[in-house]
Amino acid sequence: MTELSNPQPAKPPRSQWLDVWDQFKSHRGALMGGALFLFIILAVYLGPFFWELEATQINIRHRNQGPSWEHPFGTDQLGRDMLARMMAGGATSVSVGLTAMLLALFLGSFIGVMAGFFKKLDGPLMRLTDLFLALPLLPLLLVMMLLFREPLNATFGPEQGIFILIVISIGVTSWMPTARIVRGDVLALKEREFVMAARSIGTTNSSLITRHILPNVLSPIMVSATLGIATAIITESSLSFLGLGFPPDFPTWGRLLFDATDYLQQHPERVFWPGMAISLTVLSVNYLGDGLRDALDPRIRGR
């Protein structure tokens, strides 16, 4: 008998995530977007530890200054350091974006999996999703801000209250796309052989969902997570810009931009910094999502 070729694979087996990372690396925009987003997150959360000036410290003598070494972004009409305010505002905006995204993702995946997995729930849950999609979102958000601000402020304090309100209202009004995508994927997965095999050995529904279904719908969930951060940050800034978001002395990027429009003629650069920060964050997150979508799609991967 002729000797069989060496049955041992020459290369060690590669995990799926290594393949994903390889594909992700080849998308230059996504790599840059990811790096930029990481930088922004580090800057807004860790920056205040390295920059001694406080965001709320008023220094009337130094008001309305242009960029200098002491104040790289200049100062505002009360002499507060713009860099410190940008970092404080960014921490709020990014926190709102991340928390609202998590809430929307949880709601969307839960409803999507329930609708896709249980046939009885499919009809009602999808009608509910359609109803939510038919709601005029920005007007409703504004109305919610108007109506529930006072009582929540009284219960949790002005900053905590408005944070909870904004996160919940953004989360509750932005889960629908995730739910639809997840439901579609679950419907397709449910008919696959491995699910049938798992069911045939007596796997319960709950472990079938957590062990077999959820890991397989992870990629659409991750992609909608990135897009969710972007929309949440923009929505929060829009609310702040319309004067219905965080209170005036509590900086967020939208609020800073709104305040700066009063000094548009004299100090146009003050509009520029927060606007640029919002746009760059959203742009980087969008590119990140684009790259993730390609990297997580096994049909594109390896090409």
Added chain:
Amino acid sequence: MLTFTIRRLVLAVPTLLFISLVIFLLLELAPGDPMAQVPLTVPPEVKEKMREALGLGQPMHIRFWKWIVQFFWIEPQVLIDHYLGTSFSAGDLRVISWQTRSPVMDIVIQRIPQTLWVVGTAYVVAILIALPIGIYSAYRQYSWFDQLGTFVSMVGFSVPPFFSGVLVIVIFSVQLGWFPSIYDTTHVVDSWDAFVYQLKQMIMPVMVLALQITAQLSRFMRASMLDNLNQDYVRTARAKGLSEYVVVMVHVLRNSMIPVVTVIALGIPSIFGGAIITEQVFKVNGIGQLLIGAIQANDLPMVQTLTFIFAVLIVLFNLIADVLYGILDPRIRYD
């Protein structure tokens, strides 16, 4: 097709009722007293009478029913009276704004033309720009034009209107002084100069809105063209010896327009609702600004009516998009 349309129309009724209930309950359950602005010197019994005059004394379901009747029965009658000179609605109570004490719908009708002009123009401009960009970037996929188009639409997605709007104001009206930063809605176009001024004041809001809409539409157009360009019927058309122009612009384009047309239809409600921020930036006194003003003044009937109008538009255009899809693509008629 007709049965499908009728079925969708019937389904739209409970949807609208549910949405109106949600809006009504949201405003109803919220704390906050419409009498809060009344001075403390007004005695309580007078306050109670004022409350009843506003219709707040009755139970919730009766007020919901009355609101529905006012909105779906009386207001259309007013509209018919207005156009035909009849008097169906004479003596009927209408939805009254708490701010101005005049009927809400009258104010809305006054504000709609401004919004329609600015936002509608932006939508048309955006469609005219987005379709050629989408077609060409799909035809030359991964060329420099496609890369540029991708980047520009990414920027269009990412730059919120309250930044792009303020930015163009800084550049074009503060620094260069080319265009006015405030949109003057009382401006009457009666001469060539007035027309030029009208154009000038419309350019900035239209461009800001159009950038956003273009970003979305051109992506859709590109994706839809790419789906079709690799299909077998395209190869057949080329094999028959049709010119490249006919293949792309007739065979592929007509099929790729199906999803794009529905996306365009779905976007029309956002013409009314989504331009709130742009209207605020350029001080266009359209519907969006009316809503913001009403919210700040705690004018609940106005807020209720406007939100509901937006919802009606969304449901209506969803319906139109569905029906259009069926008309354009015979494969998905639900008969």
